[in-house]
Amino acid sequence: MPKKPKIRKPGTVRRIIRSPYPKEPEKAEIVVKGAEPLYREIRVENTLEGEKGKEYKLKEGAEVEVTVEADPEETVPKSKSDL
Numbered sequence: 001m002p003k004k005p006k007i008r009k010p011g012t013v014r015r016i017i018r019s020p021y022p023k024e025p026e027k028a029e030i031v032v033k034g035a036e037p038l039y040r041e042i043r044v045e046n047t048l049e050g051e052k053g054k055e056y057k058l059k060e061g062a063e064v065e066v067t068v069e070a071d072p073e074e075t076v077p078k079s080k081s082d083l
């Protein structure tokens with residue numbers, strides 16, 4: 001299977017947002033370094049899976065890595081004119 005094109009950006013967990021509804025999970029707000037100002041904050045469910053399926057939660061201030069990857073069929077090569 002071909003390797004998926006991807007980009008990685010460092011980030012920091014700014015805060016943990018608890019849901020007012022018991023059935024909805026809490027969220028981690030992450031500031032992505034190097035992203036455009038209007039789009040640098042993302043919120044994701046605060047659940048990570050470790051070895052053997054054990055679940056973990058992020059802490060405020062945690063340093064994280066945000067990865068975006070796609071199947072090769074969903075991408076096009078970057079041309080020199082894009083630079």
